[in-house]
Amino acid sequence: MSSIEVKNLSKSYGSTQALNQVSVNFEKDKIYGLLGRNGAGKTTLLNIITNRLFADSGEVLLDGKPIMENDCVLSNIYMMSEKCLFPEKMRVKDVFKWTSQFYPSFNMDYALSLSSKFELDLKKKRDSLSTGYGSIIKLVTAMSVNVPYVFFDEPVLGLDANYRDLFYRLLIEKYSERPFTAVVSTHLIDEVSPVIEHVVMIDKGHIIKDEPIESILSQGYTITGPANAVDLYVADKDVMSYDMLGGLKTAYVSGKVPSELPDNLEVTKMDLQKMFIKMTNDKEVSK
Amino acid sequence: MNLKASYKYVMYDNKMALLIYSLIIVLLTVLLFAASVSWSNENSTTRISGMEVASIIFIFVAGLTSFKDNFHMLMQNSISRKGIFTATMLGFITSSGVLSTVSIVVILITKLMAMMQKNIISGSFFETVYPAHINGMNNVLILLESFLLYFVMMLAVVGIGYLIGVIFYRLNKAGKVALAVGIPVFFSVILPVVDVLIFDGRITVGLVRFMDIIFGISAQNPYVAIVSLLVVFLISGLLSWITMRKASVKA
Numbered sequence: 001m002s003s004i005e006v007k008n009l010s011k012s013y014g015s016t017q018a019l020n021q022v023s024v025n026f027e028k029d030k031i032y033g034l035l036g037r038n039g040a041g042k043t044t045l046l047n048i049i050t051n052r053l054f055a056d057s058g059e060v061l062l063d064g065k066p067i068m069e070n071d072c073v074l075s076n077i078y079m080m081s082e083k084c085l086f087p088e089k090m091r092v093k094d095v096f097k098w099t100s101q102f103y104p105s106f107n108m109d110y111a112l113s114l115s116s117k118f119e120l121d122l123k124k125k126r127d128s129l130s131t132g133y134g135s136i137i138k139l140v141t142a143m144s145v146n147v148p149y150v151f152f153d154e155p156v157l158g159l160d161a162n163y164r165d166l167f168y169r170l171l172i173e174k175y176s177e178r179p180f181t182a183v184v185s186t187h188l189i190d191e192v193s194p195v196i197e198h199v200v201m202i203d204k205g206h207i208i209k210d211e212p213i214e215s216i217l218s219q220g221y222t223i224t225g226p227a228n229a230v231d232l233y234v235a236d237k238d239v240m241s242y243d244m245l246g247g248l249k250t251a252y253v254s255g256k257v258p259s260e261l262p263d264n265l266e267v268t269k270m271d272l273q274k275m276f277i278k279m280t281n282d283k284e285v286s287k
Numbered sequence: 288m289n290l291k292a293s294y295k296y297v298m299y300d301n302k303m304a305l306l307i308y309s310l311i312i313v314l315l316t317v318l319l320f321a322a323s324v325s326w327s328n329e330n331s332t333t334r335i336s337g338m339e340v341a342s343i344i345f346i347f348v349a350g351l352t353s354f355k356d357n358f359h360m361l362m363q364n365s366i367s368r369k370g371i372f373t374a375t376m377l378g379f380i381t382s383s384g385v386l387s388t389v390s391i392v393v394i395l396i397t398k399l400m401a402m403m404q405k406n407i408i409s410g411s412f413f414e415t416v417y418p419a420h421i422n423g424m425n426n427v428l429i430l431l432e433s434f435l436l437y438f439v440m441m442l443a444v445v446g447i448g449y450l451i452g453v454i455f456y457r458l459n460k461a462g463k464v465a466l467a468v469g470i471p472v473f474f475s476v477i478l479p480v481v482d483v484l485i486f487d488g489r490i491t492v493g494l495v496r497f498m499d500i501i502f503g504i505s506a507q508n509p510y511v512a513i514v515s516l517l518v519v520f521l522i523s524g525l526l527s528w529i530t531m532r533k534a535s536v537k538a
Contacts, residue, residue, distance in 0.1 A: 052362055052536040071289060074365040085363035085536065087300075087356050098299075101292040102364035 002028040002063050004049060004077075004149060004181075009058035011044055018044040020205040022058070028148065029179035031171070033196035033213070035189055037280050041205045042185045043082060046151050050079040062149070078103070079151040080142035084134055088127035092120060092137055096144070103145045111144035114170065118163060131158035139167060143174060152184045156191070164188075168195050189273040199272070203280045213272065220270035221257045224250045229264050240278035254278070293366050293374035297357055301349065301382050308345050309389045312338065316393050320400040323407050335397045336410040339390045339437055346386055346441045350379065350448025354456055354531075362536050372528050375449070383441035390437050391430055413437075419507040436509050439516040446523035453530045456537075 004026040011019040018041045026032060036042045047053035049060050051067055051074055060067045067073050086095050092115070100106035115122060118136045129137060135157050142150055156164040171182060172195060183200075186192050199216055201209035209216060220240065223230055227249040230242075238254040252274040261267055316338060323333040353375065361371045397409035413433040414421055421429050455463055482490035498504075503511025 047536065050365070051367065054533055054535065069367040069369060071365075071367045071370050074367060075289065077365055079363075079365075081363075081536075083536070085359040087360055098296060098360070099364060101295060102289055102366070 002148070004067075005061040005064075006045070006049065007059050007061070009045065009048055009055045009060070011041075011048060011053070011055050017205050019048070019055070022202070022205065022207055024200055024207055024210055026149065026181055026183055028181055030181055030198055031175060031196050032181070032183040032198045032200055033189075033192050034183055034185040034200050034202065035276055036185075036202035038187075040202045040280075042202055043153055045202065046079060046081075046153050046183070046185060050074075050077055050151060052079070052081075075103070076147050077149045077151070078142055078145045078147050080138045080153060080155060082154045082157065084126065084138060086126050086137070088125070090126050091122070092124055092126070092129075093122040095126065095137060095141060096122075099141050099145065103147060105146040107144050107146055111140055114140040114143060117166060117170075132160065132163065135159055136163065143170060146178070147180070149181045150183070152182065152186075154186055155184060156186065156188060164191060168192070171195060189276050190271075193272040201276065201279060208279055216275060217270045217272065218257075220252060220254045220275055222250055222252055222268045222270060222274075223261075223265055224248060224268065225262075225265035229262060233262060233265060240274055252278070289364075289366060290370060290374060290377075292364075293361055293370055294377050296360065297353075297374045297378035298381060300353070300357060301378060304349065305382060305385055308342075309385070312341055312389060312393060313396065316396050320397070320404075320407070323400075324404055332406045332408055334408045334410060335400070336408075336415065337412060338393045338397070339412045342386045342390050342437070343440065343444050346382060346445045347448040349382065350445035351452045353378075354449060354452035358456070358531075358534065359536065368532055368534065372531060376524060379442060379445045379449070383438050383445060386441050387434050387437040391434050394430070394433065413509065416502070416504060417507055417509050420509060432509055435513055436516075439513050439520065443516040443519040443523070446520040446527070450523045450527045450530070453527045453534070457530060457534055 006022060006024045006026075009019050009022040010017070022041070022045060034042050034045070044053065048055045049067065051069065054068070062073045062076060065073050067077070090098075096106070096108060096111045100108055112122075114120075118133075118140065120133060120136050120140060124133075126134075126137065135155065136159070139152075139155055142152060142155075156167055159167065168191065171184075174180075175182065184192055184196065193213065196213055199209055199211060199213050200207060223233060225233075226247060227244070230249040230251050234251045234253055237251075240252040240254060242252070243250040252271060257267060316335070319335055323335070357375060358371060361374070366374075394409070394411045397407075397411075401407045401409040411433055413429070413436055451466075455466060458466060478490065482488055501512065501515040503509060503515075
């Protein structure tokens with residue numbers, strides 16, 4: 001099966017170990033969430049996968065072929081990076097034009113239609129775009145290249161709620177029409193969780209979770225009800241955190257969903273963000 | 288390797304600058320001629336020469352500034368470093384060819400002016416440096432050899448400019464300052480002072496002798512210069528490749 005295989009990648013910057021023996025697979029036609037705290041190693045991992053950075057050790061393969069400096073293999077990959085690499089004085093329409101030269105499968109009509117949806121001015125120069133539109137030009141380009149593997153590093157940086165929502169909807173729409181592998185690296189876990197199928201969590205340069213989202217969410221549950229009833233119920237359980245709203249208390253609990261519950265308590269699915277906070281705060285788990 | 292697209296992109300970046308420069312230099316030459324005609328009298332002569340130097344400076348700056356933007360845009364489009372390097376070198380060869388042609392056109396214009404106006408003297412860099420070599424030589428051959436010399440000269444200069452640009456990109460902030468300040472200070476202050484105080488001018492003499500040899504001036508052989516400059520281009524290209532082959536996209 002086609003996949004990008006990351007094998008034992010290590011990378012350090014001086015005394016800081018950004019990645020430590022990282023191994024992970026990105027399979028064909030799946031939407032991945034690459035989640036991690038600031039400085040966890042997400043961008044370093046993506047930069048190495050896309051040949052922008054060299055690892056100290058380890059390798060990245062696409063269908064068994066090394067990616068590093070391999071133009072043929074690299075043509076199957078596109079990365080929307082946090083830093084904009086398009087020339088400052090280049091107009092939006094020229095960015096599309098030149099991307100289509102490098103990626104013959106680039107869909108210009110789709111790019112123009114997305115630009116219209118995001119109200120992106122095609123005549124504007126890159127350096128005159130706001131932070132939000134700086135992200136939008138990168139997003140529209142990445143969504144239009146039509147290659148098997150697209151990496152999005154902080155794709156919604158600077159975007160307002162409406163445009164963030166539009167991006168997630170377009171990503172699902174695009175994926176449904178023409179499946180591809182999308183790896184979305186973000187801090188906005190609540191927003192991205194309905195979109196992703198598989199979660200890769202990274203913490204301090206280690207992969208701490210590499211599982212389908214359903215499997216992760218089944219490792220915990222949420223209990224809501226009157227505060228005293230919740231406290232009584234969770235007394236002997238592993239609680240990640242609590243929320244209070246008026247007299248109602250919510251507890252995020254690790255473990256299997258219980259088969260029996262007191263009448264005044266309600267059980268719902270675990271929240272991915274709570275799970276993430278728990279896992280990345282807990283040093284025992286992260287190692 | 289997506290070489291065609293990479294080359295097209297590198298040339299797109301240079302095309303407009305080359306076009307504007309060529310127009311300016313040709314217009315400037317014609318303007319100089321017009322000024323010389325209107326101000327000259329029978330007792331004075333005007334010498335128009337060395338316009339090629341402007342092209343050399345232009346291509347040096349082009350080489351110096353071409354790395355970062357091209358590297359970023361081509362890396363964004365998943366081109367390998369060897370692809371970027373190859374496309375850039377092909378771009379330099381094309382630009383050097385264009386600028387050498389422009390230089391020859393400028394020489395022809397000044398020669399035409401000299402024919403029309405007797406008190407205007409036209410002299411190219413090639414004719415000035417190799418007077419004995421061109422003595423009695425066919426004009427077409429002079430132009431051909433001039434073109435060849437300018438072509439490799441531009442290649443060597445753009446190669447050095449590019450190498451400095453690549454080194455500059457790879458250095459950290461302190462390194463950049465050291466390079467930007469260090470090179471001019473070394474050549475304009477340290478070297479002359481050391482030469483005068485310690486070596487009694489022998490460094491300058493040695494450098495002049497070295498330049499004389501590699502440009503074949505005393506030997507009046509431009510082919511020595513052509514080979515030397517080609518070697519400079521190859522060495523600077525090799526060093527650029529060594530410096531950039533592990534370059535990362537800076538955040």
